[in-house]
Amino acid sequence: SRSIKIAPSILSADFANFGAECRAIEAQGADWVHVDVMDGHFAPNLTFGPATCKAIRPHIKGVMDVHLMIAPVDAYIEAYAAAGADVITAHLESGPHIHRTLQAIRNTGKKAGLAINPGSGIEQVAHLIDLIDLVCVMTVNPGFGGQKFIHSQVDKVRSLRSVIGARPIHIEIDGGVTVETAPLVAAAGADVLVAGSAVFTGGSVDAPEAYGRNIAAI
Ligand code: DX5
Numbered sequence: 001s002r003s004i005k006i007a008p009s010i011l012s013a014d015f016a017n018f019g020a021e022c023r024a025i026e027a028q029g030a031d032w033v034h035v036d037v038m039d040g041h042f043a044p045n046l047t048f049g050p051a052t053c054k055a056i057r058p059h060i061k062g063v064m065d066v067h068l069m070i071a072p073v074d075a076y077i078e079a080y081a082a083a084g085a086d087v088i089t090a091h092l093e094s095g096p097h098i099h100r101t102l103q104a105i106r107n108t109g110k111k112a113g114l115a116i117n118p119g120s121g122i123e124q125v126a127h128l129i130d131l132i133d134l135v136c137v138m139t140v141n142p143g144f145g146g147q148k149f150i151h152s153q154v155d156k157v158r159s160l161r162s163v164i165g166a167r168p169i170h171i172e173i174d175g176g177v178t179v180e181t182a183p184l185v186a187a188a189g190a191d192v193l194v195a196g197s198a199v200f201t202g203g204s205v206d207a208p209e210a211y212g213r214n215i216a217a218i
């Protein structure tokens with residue numbers, strides 16, 4: 001019922017227990033589950049691929065939000081669609097043909113997201129606006145959980161909100177979202193907040209309850 005959706009990132013979850021972790025965060029009020037795919041090339045870290053996404057899909061009742069930090073990306077889109085992603089987000093910086101990439105995502109019948117690194121502008125969004133269901137503003141550089149929120153991105157969120165206006169396009173924030181930074185991006189016009197390390201700080205037998213408290217606090 002809250003207007004801001006929280007999308008916990010399983011990058012900070014227990015990699016040996018993704019199924020249980022997904023069920024726990026949904027039971028504790030997560031709106032979406034954010035799934036970070038990294039290739040050790042576009043992003044300086046490696047996570048997992050479509051087989052893992054397919055394996056965790058039955059443990060997620062709601063939206064499976066797949067963030068592809070990979071390049072090239074086009075050859076893998078169909079695999080993530082088949083794995084059960086609801087939203088597939090590709091990076092503006094992943095190659096020279098982002099328009100084609102977003103068309104390919106839309107052609108699978110899935111929602112298409114456009115992620116934008118902290119060092120990139122939003123000028124291209126206007127040229128892609130008919131192809132996107134979500135813009136993900138990166139408030140850290142891709143690669144790792146637990147990095148510090150980059151405050152210069154808040155103005156970008158505000159500009160993006162004025163470009164998007166009332167169109168049904170989500171503005172998602174990814175990186176460094178905490179109790180302190182969430183209100184800043186919400187006020188600037190964001191409506192989906194990814195949160196990794198701020199949610200998965202339980203680490204004990206009462207972890208699910210801790211997740212719930214953390215989600216509620218954000
Ligand atoms: C960073 C990932 C994020 C990350 C966020 O490359 O895309 O989704 O998990 O983690 P926190 O919330 O800890 O900054």
Ligand code: ZN
Nearest residue numbers: 036067174194
């Ligand atoms: Zn992410």
